[in-house]
Amino acid sequence: MQNTEYRAQNTDIRRRIAFNKFCDYVFWVTGFLSTLVGLALLFTLMGDLFMDGYPRMSYRFLTSFPSRFPEEAGILSAWGGTCLLMFVTAFAAVPLGVAAGIYLEEYAKKNWLTDIIEINIANLAGVPSIIYGLLALGLFVYFFKFGESILTGGLALALLILPMVIIATREAIRAIPNSIREASYALGATKWQTVWWHIIPYSTGGILTGIIIGLSRAIGETAPIITVGALTFIAFLPSSPVSPEFPFLSFKWLLDPFTVMPIQIFNWVSRPQSEFHVNAAAAGIVLMVMTLLMNAVAIYIRYNYRKKIKW
Amino acid sequence: MKKNIKRKIKEDIIESILFLCALSSVIITAGIVVILAYESFGFFKEVPVMGFLTGTVWTPLFAEPKFGILPLVTGTLLVTMIALAVALPLGIMVAVYLSEYAPHKFRETIKPVLELLAAVPTVVYGYFALLFLTPLLQKFLPDLSGFNAISPGIIIGIMIVPYVSSVSEDSMRAVPMYIREGSYAMGATKLQTAFKVVIPAAFSGIAAAFIMGISRAIGETMVVAIAAGMMPNFTFNPMEPVQTLTSYIVQVSLGDVPHGTIEYKTIFAAGMTLFMMTLFFNIIGFWFRKRIREAY
Amino acid sequence: MVNDDLKAEAKNLNFYYGAIQALKNINLSIERRKVTALIGPSGCGKTTFLRCFNRMHDLYPHNRYEGEIVLFPEKINIVSPVIDPIEIRMQISMVFQKPNPFPKSIYENVAYGLRVRGINKKNILDDAVEKSLRSAALWDEVKNRLGSPSFDLSGGQQQRLCIARALATDPRILLFDEPTSALDPTATSKIEELIMQLKNEVTIIIVTHNMQQAARVSDYTAFMYLGEIIEFDKTDRIFTAPSNKLTEEYITGRFG
Numbered sequence: 001m002q003n004t005e006y007r008a009q010n011t012d013i014r015r016r017i018a019f020n021k022f023c024d025y026v027f028w029v030t031g032f033l034s035t036l037v038g039l040a041l042l043f044t045l046m047g048d049l050f051m052d053g054y055p056r057m058s059y060r061f062l063t064s065f066p067s068r069f070p071e072e073a074g075i076l077s078a079w080g081g082t083c084l085l086m087f088v089t090a091f092a093a094v095p096l097g098v099a100a101g102i103y104l105e106e107y108a109k110k111n112w113l114t115d116i117i118e119i120n121i122a123n124l125a126g127v128p129s130i131i132y133g134l135l136a137l138g139l140f141v142y143f144f145k146f147g148e149s150i151l152t153g154g155l156a157l158a159l160l161i162l163p164m165v166i167i168a169t170r171e172a173i174r175a176i177p178n179s180i181r182e183a184s185y186a187l188g189a190t191k192w193q194t195v196w197w198h199i200i201p202y203s204t205g206g207i208l209t210g211i212i213i214g215l216s217r218a219i220g221e222t223a224p225i226i227t228v229g230a231l232t233f234i235a236f237l238p239s240s241p242v243s244p245e246f247p248f249l250s251f252k253w254l255l256d257p258f259t260v261m262p263i264q265i266f267n268w269v270s271r272p273q274s275e276f277h278v279n280a281a282a283a284g285i286v287l288m289v290m291t292l293l294m295n296a297v298a299i300y301i302r303y304n305y306r307k308k309i310k311w
Numbered sequence: 312m313k314k315n316i317k318r319k320i321k322e323d324i325i326e327s328i329l330f331l332c333a334l335s336s337v338i339i340t341a342g343i344v345v346i347l348a349y350e351s352f353g354f355f356k357e358v359p360v361m362g363f364l365t366g367t368v369w370t371p372l373f374a375e376p377k378f379g380i381l382p383l384v385t386g387t388l389l390v391t392m393i394a395l396a397v398a399l400p401l402g403i404m405v406a407v408y409l410s411e412y413a414p415h416k417f418r419e420t421i422k423p424v425l426e427l428l429a430a431v432p433t434v435v436y437g438y439f440a441l442l443f444l445t446p447l448l449q450k451f452l453p454d455l456s457g458f459n460a461i462s463p464g465i466i467i468g469i470m471i472v473p474y475v476s477s478v479s480e481d482s483m484r485a486v487p488m489y490i491r492e493g494s495y496a497m498g499a500t501k502l503q504t505a506f507k508v509v510i511p512a513a514f515s516g517i518a519a520a521f522i523m524g525i526s527r528a529i530g531e532t533m534v535v536a537i538a539a540g541m542m543p544n545f546t547f548n549p550m551e552p553v554q555t556l557t558s559y560i561v562q563v564s565l566g567d568v569p570h571g572t573i574e575y576k577t578i579f580a581a582g583m584t585l586f587m588m589t590l591f592f593n594i595i596g597f598w599f600r601k602r603i604r605e606a607y
Numbered sequence: 608m609v610n611d612d613l614k615a616e617a618k619n620l621n622f623y624y625g626a627i628q629a630l631k632n633i634n635l636s637i638e639r640r641k642v643t644a645l646i647g648p649s650g651c652g653k654t655t656f657l658r659c660f661n662r663m664h665d666l667y668p669h670n671r672y673e674g675e676i677v678l679f680p681e682k683i684n685i686v687s688p689v690i691d692p693i694e695i696r697m698q699i700s701m702v703f704q705k706p707n708p709f710p711k712s713i714y715e716n717v718a719y720g721l722r723v724r725g726i727n728k729k730n731i732l733d734d735a736v737e738k739s740l741r742s743a744a745l746w747d748e749v750k751n752r753l754g755s756p757s758f759d760l761s762g763g764q765q766q767r768l769c770i771a772r773a774l775a776t777d778p779r780i781l782l783f784d785e786p787t788s789a790l791d792p793t794a795t796s797k798i799e800e801l802i803m804q805l806k807n808e809v810t811i812i813i814v815t816h817n818m819q820q821a822a823r824v825s826d827y828t829a830f831m832y833l834g835e836i837i838e839f840d841k842t843d844r845i846f847t848a849p850s851n852k853l854t855e856e857y858i859t860g861r862f863g
Contacts, residue, residue, distance in 0.1 A: 017498075024500040031408025034401050038425050041469050045431065045439050052442070099332035107326055108333065109668070119597070120336040126523065126593045127586070128530020130557050131343060133564070134582045138346035142570055159339055166336070179707035183769070186661060187720040187776060188697035190318060192325045197719065202710060220432025223532035223557065227564045227578075262434045262533070269438050269537055277442060284435045295430050299423075309710045315691055 049288065053281030061282055066264065070275035075283050078264035080237045081150070081230070082219060084253060085260055088154025089161065089218050094211055097162050101169025101207075106195055125163040132160045133227025141228055148229030150238060151254040156224045161214035168210020172203035205305020209298045216294035220287060222262035230259050261287050347586055350579030357573055363580065369543040369554075371577045372563075378577070380584060382543040386460070386553035387588075390535055393464025393549055394471065394528040399521065401468070402475035403510075406517075409476070410483040411505045425473045433470075437537030440466040445538065458540025458552035466538070467531050471524040478523065482516020483509050515602040522596030526589045532557035556585045613679045614639040614780060614810040615660070620674035620686070622655060622664070629655045631834045633674070637780070642802060642811040644825035644842065646818060648862065652834040653814045657782050660685060660812065661699045662692035678779075697724065700773035701782040705789050706765035708757035708772070713740075713749050716757050716768055720776040735775055742808075743771035744801050763794025770801065774809075781805065783813040787820065799824050818858060822846050830854045 056071075064074025100121075108114040136156035140146045146155075176199060184194040238256035261283060268280035355363070358378045366379015405425075409418050445462040449455045486509050494504040510517065532555075540552025541562050554562070560578045568574045615637040622630035630652050637643050645653040655664075662685065664670040672686035678698075685695055700720075708716050717736045726732065736753070740746040745767040749760070757768055766786060773781060783802070787795040802811060802824050815821050821828050822842060829839040830851070838851040849855045856862060 020500045020503065024502040027404075027502045028408070028412055031404050031412055034404040035408055035413075035421055035425075037401060038405070038428050038469060038472055039421075042424070042428055042431075044443075045435070048439065048443050049435065096332050096335055099329050100335060103326075103329035103333040107329060117333050117336055120340045122597060123590070123593050124336055124339060126526045126589060126596070127343070128526075128532070128557065128589055130530065130532050130560055131347075131582055131586055131589075134560070134579060135339075135343050135346050137564075138350065138579070139342060162339070163336070177707075179703060179705060180709060182663065182666070183703065183707045183709065183772075184719070185666060186663065186696055186701040186703075187723055187772065188693055189719075189723045190322055190693055192322055193723055197722070198709060216430060220434065222432075222434050223536075223561060226561050229564065262432055265434045265438065266533065266537065269434070269441065277438075280438055284432075284438055287432055288435060291430055291432060292427070295427070315694070318693075319691075 053285045056282035078261045081258040082260045089157040092158035097165025101166045105173040130223040133224030136228045149255040152228045157218040164214040172206025209302040212298035347583040351583040354576035354580045367545040382545040383556045387555040390464045391528040394468035397468025405476040406479035410480045429473045433533040437534045440538035460549040463534045463538040475520045475524045478520035479517045482513040486512045519599040526592045536561045556581045616677045618675045623671040625669040641826040643827045644821035645814045647831035651831040665692045699780045700778035704785040714753040739771040739775040743767045780810045
């Protein structure tokens, strides 16, 4: 090869390499920026919410009922409804979901029935939340005649987060190494003894994390609650769960009409008067703080459990 | 002997209880199908199916009701496609960046923050779309109506970026290093390796992630209910107000619709349409996820 | 071997993982209060055989036993489908290759076997825990920290904890599955000493890939290859004058 040809080839390749590296660099920058877009949006959203809602944040806001006057309207009934609703949701979803997860990981054999159950769980996790509202409407409101009540709303949300609880339970149980199970069985334990004494205690961290994240999702759910008929203007609290006479526990509140935080926000945002939008933003702040707090608690629990049990 | 039998009975009872709990998932799906089918069946007794599927006017609450579902379907698809136009490129770029370029510490800090995007309640996103994004966009697009499809579309797109990017990224990271090494050894850059080698190898996972995103966008309710308007509008113009299948159901539920009337049944007909659409995409997504498990 | 000295006897035992036959026509006598070692190259079936004794194979699908392992003096067949594996496991304990203490306290690890049997009274448990930990030569090292987590112990201590756990239920046969392969030489010799003491109280079957360990610790040795018993005899006979050529080749290191 003559020297001139060789040099030309060399520059050709060098140009190619330079071009490739340039593209690489451009992508590195755009990739980095794209990652920041999500962050940017999150901060803009939180900032905007905070700035809009700050004027209304006050003790009075937290303890008043909604009203026709935006300055006097508060979130007391919405907040009370949310708490009671979460209680029903947790009470229904947790035992059912954890039990299902235990069955699938420790008891289920590999057959067609197990496959069907697993396909169903995967499918339910992808069903839009409003469909759960329709299910609850037809089934709980009209068929079982629970009416448009906290019980119905709580059950609707329980069905919604059930797949999450089941999946979180299964993953937590899967992390337990098989050698522990073998050690337990080798000592003559039955399956249930192994589950009760080992599987459940060692997976509690993961399960709790999943439950809290599920509940933090449920707290912000609006669509299924609207569908089952939560009212958007409630100026009273549901009946108290404690009563002054025996047996000191009342269940009347389960069948009371109610409203929840996200619906209150929706109602205020939909009003044309911009003063109500301030209320919406303020309520949004409260809801976001609640959600972020729950997520933080879940992460903390997961971190703590990982420290205690190192496989 | 007796102790044995007692023990066995106790174990069997416990197993049966746990089994019934697991079966609940099947029962719930059956419940959804039964309720939707039952009410839709009642609906289609009064409304011809063909008219429903091909009609372009949806005014079931008027004195002279019309039951063409297409405006709601196009509304849903319009918003979904805008969302995907945002989420697809953004999601892939984030996934490629985090999986192939980002230093370990950066990835570990960014991922949880991105997950936070998914934790924000959808009403808050709706608030943001209506009261921040739409006015902002109106500065650039003065013809933009107060209720439109672009604003919720963009918001939903960014909402699903964490889902899409984290599943895509996980499947890209699952591609073994030695496959990348083959490409680097030939002088390829990170970019070329990522797009020519890693993405095709992780294709099933990425496809599954996007299907999941589509499903999520189709089923999104509150952002559109707040920011897209409640007017069924058979259009492909995203600057106009539209109504989706989901926000229609919300509209009816907010009002006073007696049980058993044709208006009541319309929400189940809309729900059935919605369910079929998401079921279709869920099945495709499931098929893709199965393919990943077989590959590794 | 006279019947009085027999603890267990495998008779024409065959074992299948699904369609694959892992054990072929095993006939072996286990003598009471002696250590019987199972040696052989990887994959010869020694661990498979060991796990038949406490029905561990029942935990996984598609496993099948044929033939018998007779337990004396009752003369019941351990691997019979009519016998509940839990019954067997309450009388035959196992120590595993990699120490697998429960992520609980030292006390709770040892007490677990008793709790499974419904024994929950604190004073009974306290006595049993102390007795087992002494038998496992661990008591002095942990007596002041019974409540601390088992993961705080070293590898060798964890294995001795697993031995204490297995002893707490007063087993008739104690199975060791390569108990020292994950431990350092000091821990290994401690456990070998322990095994030689324990045989005065309980019948021991040990699987080991370490021939010197088998020679040091056991009274009887069985050499296995490809799922069959090639030779079974008193340990010193096996290691000094094996009858089978294959045994000799394995012992002298020509393969495996």
